[in-house]
Amino acid sequence: MHTEVKKVIVKYEERYRCESGTLLSLPDAPQAVLLPVGPDCGQFMNSFLKTSKVRSILELGTSYGYSTIYLAEAARANSGIVTSCDFDAEKQIFANHMLRQAGLEGHVVFRSGEAIEEIDGLDGEIEFCLIDLWNSYYIPALDALYPKLAPLAYVIADNITSPDPVAGESYRHHIRLRKDIESILLPIGWGLELSTRRASNGWFFRG
Numbered sequence: 107m108h109t110e111v112k113k114v115i116v117k118y119e120e121r122y123r124c125e126s127g128t129l130l131s132l133p134d135a136p137q138a139v140l141l142p143v144g145p146d147c148g149q150f151m152n153s154f155l156k157t158s159k160v161r162s163i164l165e166l167g168t169s170y171g172y173s174t175i176y177l178a179e180a181a182r183a184n185s186g187i188v189t190s191c192d193f194d195a196e197k198q199i200f201a202n203h204m205l206r207q208a209g210l211e212g213h214v215v216f217r218s219g220e221a222i223e224e225i226d227g228l229d230g231e232i233e234f235c236l237i238d239l240w241n242s243y244y245i246p247a248l249d250a251l252y253p254k255l256a257p258l259a260y261v262i263a264d265n266i267t268s269p270d271p272v273a274g275e276s277y278r279h280h281i282r283l284r285k286d287i288e289s290i291l292l293p294i295g296w297g298l299e300l301s302t303r304r305a306s307n308g309w310f311f312r313g
């Protein structure tokens with residue numbers, strides 16, 4: 107990764123360290139603090155996207171844009187684009203400011219609104235989606251997303267084992283009802299469910 111991208115990631119991680127103490131216990135914490143996917147998940151998604159050469163990337167849950175940096179850096183490498191949704195436009199303004207500092211502006215299109223409505227309004231097939239919303243929206247988001255997934259699309263859902271493992275388990279059960287999806291729980295960050303949609307020839311891997 108370029109130095110300016112690494113510098114921006116360090117800034118986010120410094121802010122996260124400051125917020126990890128008292129701020130997280132405040133009532134408005136979910137809106138005020140980063141709640142980032144964390145460096146292991148960020149790095150995993152970045153490497154995964156570059157290896158799989160995915161170009162059409164959807165992020166559900168921009169927040170302040172920590173995960174967006176990792177996705178955008180991979181999108182630049184793949185000549186792709188990230189579409190990032192959040193119902194908080196103010197956070198997306200901050201995210202865009204950080205993208206500019208990282209030299210990654212132009213690789214992300216922000217959509218501010220409710221995730222399921224934004225998915226319904228998307229054109230074209232989605233090759234990769236990160237689901238990182240409030241827990242109760244994971245299953246509705248997956249259902250809205252499913253008809254738009256490309257053959258061999260990947261879906262990563264964060265926070266499967268923490269902070270709400272019961273919600274995470276419901277999502278894992280729900281995605282397994284789709285017969286053309288293979289899914290595995292990865293012990294990365296707060297638990298990632300990595301799901302792959304099978305191609306029409308029955309294969310799960312890109313040739």
Ligand SMILES: C[S@@+](CC[C@H](N)C(=O)[O-])C[C@H]1O[C@@H](n2cnc3c(N)ncnc32)[C@H](O)[C@@H]1O
Nearest residue numbers: 141142143167169172173192193220221239240
């Ligand atoms: C856990 S944070 C995302 C963190 C971000 N991916 C990162 O790594 O920095 C969840 C975000 O999803 C947004 N959100 C939650 N439910 C949503 C929904 N139904 N539609 C749109 N945005 C939603 C919240 O406003 C919040 O900013």
